[in-house]
Amino acid sequence: MFNAAVVDPDTGSLEATAGLLARNPHVSSVACFRGYSDFFKEIEKGGIHLAFIRVGSPGFHGLSVARETFAVSPATMVVFMSDTGNYAVAAFEEGACGYLILPAEQKDLDELVDNLKKRVKGACWS
Amino acid sequence: MIRAIIVDDEQPSVEKMAKLLGDSGIVDVKGKFTNPAEALEFLKKTRVDAVFLDIEMPGIDGLEMSNRVIDLQGGVAVVFVTAYHEYAVEAFRLNALDYLLKPVSKDRLKETLDRIVVEKNIRVHPAPMQVNCFGKFKVVVGASEVRFRTVKAGELLAFLVDRRGSAVSRSEIIDALWGEYEGDRAVAHFNTTLYYLKKALLQHGAEAPVEHARGAYRLDPAGIDCDFHRFMSFIPASTGVNEFSIQEYEEIVALYGGEYLAGSDYQWAERNRIMLREKYIRMLIDIADYYKSAGKHDKTVEIMKAGLKHEQLHGGINFRLVEALLLLNDRISAARYYDMYRRKLRNEFGLEPDAAFKRLMR
Numbered sequence: 001m002f003n004a005a006v007v008d009p010d011t012g013s014l015e016a017t018a019g020l021l022a023r024n025p026h027v028s029s030v031a032c033f034r035g036y037s038d039f040f041k042e043i044e045k046g047g048i049h050l051a052f053i054r055v056g057s058p059g060f061h062g063l064s065v066a067r068e069t070f071a072v073s074p075a076t077m078v079v080f081m082s083d084t085g086n087y088a089v090a091a092f093e094e095g096a097c098g099y100l101i102l103p104a105e106q107k108d109l110d111e112l113v114d115n116l117k118k119r120v121k122g123a124c125w126s
Numbered sequence: 127m128i129r130a131i132i133v134d135d136e137q138p139s140v141e142k143m144a145k146l147l148g149d150s151g152i153v154d155v156k157g158k159f160t161n162p163a164e165a166l167e168f169l170k171k172t173r174v175d176a177v178f179l180d181i182e183m184p185g186i187d188g189l190e191m192s193n194r195v196i197d198l199q200g201g202v203a204v205v206f207v208t209a210y211h212e213y214a215v216e217a218f219r220l221n222a223l224d225y226l227l228k229p230v231s232k233d234r235l236k237e238t239l240d241r242i243v244v245e246k247n248i249r250v251h252p253a254p255m256q257v258n259c260f261g262k263f264k265v266v267v268g269a270s271e272v273r274f275r276t277v278k279a280g281e282l283l284a285f286l287v288d289r290r291g292s293a294v295s296r297s298e299i300i301d302a303l304w305g306e307y308e309g310d311r312a313v314a315h316f317n318t319t320l321y322y323l324k325k326a327l328l329q330h331g332a333e334a335p336v337e338h339a340r341g342a343y344r345l346d347p348a349g350i351d352c353d354f355h356r357f358m359s360f361i362p363a364s365t366g367v368n369e370f371s372i373q374e375y376e377e378i379v380a381l382y383g384g385e386y387l388a389g390s391d392y393q394w395a396e397r398n399r400i401m402l403r404e405k406y407i408r409m410l411i412d413i414a415d416y417y418k419s420a421g422k423h424d425k426t427v428e429i430m431k432a433g434l435k436h437e438q439l440h441g442g443i444n445f446r447l448v449e450a451l452l453l454l455n456d457r458i459s460a461a462r463y464y465d466m467y468r469r470k471l472r473n474e475f476g477l478e479p480d481a482a483f484k485r486l487m488r
Contacts, residue, residue: 046295046342072340075292088214092225093234095241099218115221118361119245 001028003047007039007065008054008081013102017052017081020109026117036065043073050116052100056082066094077116128242131157133165133191134180134207143178143207146235153239162186169198171370175246176203181213189213192220201361203242247347247359255332257287259354261384267330278303279322284387286336286345287352288395293342302394353381357402367416375413382406384436407437414446426450439470445483452486
């Protein structure tokens with residue numbers, strides 16, 4: 001089972017994504033963050049398998065948050081979220097494992113989690 | 127080495143990529159194709175680790191091609207190589223490992239290759255440290271077995287190996303290994319044990335591949351050669367066992383030299399122990415069923431006898447062994463194995479072989 005975290009400055013989409021994650025049978029916990037400082041404290045503790053990070057939102061440096069996440073916790077799989085597909089090439093460059101176009105539906109999220117299950121880096125899944 | 131093929135309808139692009147991959151020194155280019163259909167035929171017969179795929183090709187495009195590649199070889203890494211940005215979202219949906227824009231630079235390609243090595247657990251250079259988790263836990267550096275000063279030092283190493291590269295917080299490690307101690311005492315035990323672990327490895331000339339960042343620890347899987355990691359990195363193709371995959375299946379089941387971390391009573395290993403045993407048995411049965419359908423009953427006998435060493439009372443294994451012996455007209459051996467199974471089953475559990483097995487012996 002996966003422990004997930006969602007970082008998104010937009011409360012509406014943050015809650016929507018968290019709701020979708022909570023309904024996925026392979027996700028055991030979802031932690032929500034509107035800013036990155038609390039998110040990093042959580043990441044540093046270890047135990048977050050999936051991090052959903054908002055990119056392309058004005059005033060929020062999603063790419064930097066993703067980079068820091070890779071540095072702090074290389075085993076965490078990062079998923080970029082955006083309302084456009086414009087960051088998908090950058091997501092590959094940064095080493096993201098998934099990309100979610102917002103607003104997302106349950107089937108998009110479930111499909112993404114199935115993909116992630118196939119490429120788990122650590123022992124959270126076996 | 128990373129075994130790879132390149133598929134691109136333009137010959138110069140194929141050659142350019144082949145040169146870049148060849149120059150990396152860690153890729154063995156198994157095939158170069160300008161025709162996607164030929165590449166698919168090739169993949170029916172040869173296992174690879176990665177496929178470098180152009181997207182815009184006549185006939186089968188790269189996105190469609192990636193689906194067919196995954197159908198043939200489930201665990202393969204798909205890397206798209208294209209001049210266009212617009213397929214990147216779709217590439218994520220197809221679970222591509224990477225997406226490279228042409229012209230591909232050497233540095234960017236190196237990142238891709240690093241990801242393939244990590245994700246597919248590919249051994250590029252031989253690791254100095256050998257770790258055996260099937261059977262008794264054993265660490266060998268060079269030619270000598272590492273002896274740890276305390277039992278816990280070995281357990282700590284086994285615990286980090288069990289996590290396969292995931293970072294684990296110190297508190298999680300302490301809960302698993304020193305649950306009976308509280309606060310500072312537990313931390314002190316942990317610190318001393320980590321010190322003993324590193325020291326024991328250093329005495330054998332190996333540096334512990336344990337990384338520490340912000341309160342969490344991880345063991346770099348690339349730093350060790352581990353039977354359990356190799357076993358776990360195997361992803362069966364959706365086609366199951368066939369004449370092309372059989373060799374790899376046999377290599378993987380041969381890694382199972384006994385129960386996971388046998389002889390230990392580590393609570394934290396229980397889940398993996400059960401999972402690995404089930405996975406082993408399932409693969410063994412798949413192999414036996416393949417050999418039965420191929421009419422190679424002597425091979426079934428060989429594989430099932432090896433399986434009996436670890437799973438003496440498994441009904442499916444005993445049944446297939448006896449069945450194969452009967453198909454080879456070796457009734458005496460069949461009766462002997464059946465009797466042995468029936469006797470043990472009765473003595474240990476007071477049970478009888480199931481009806482299908484009894485019918486087989488009539």
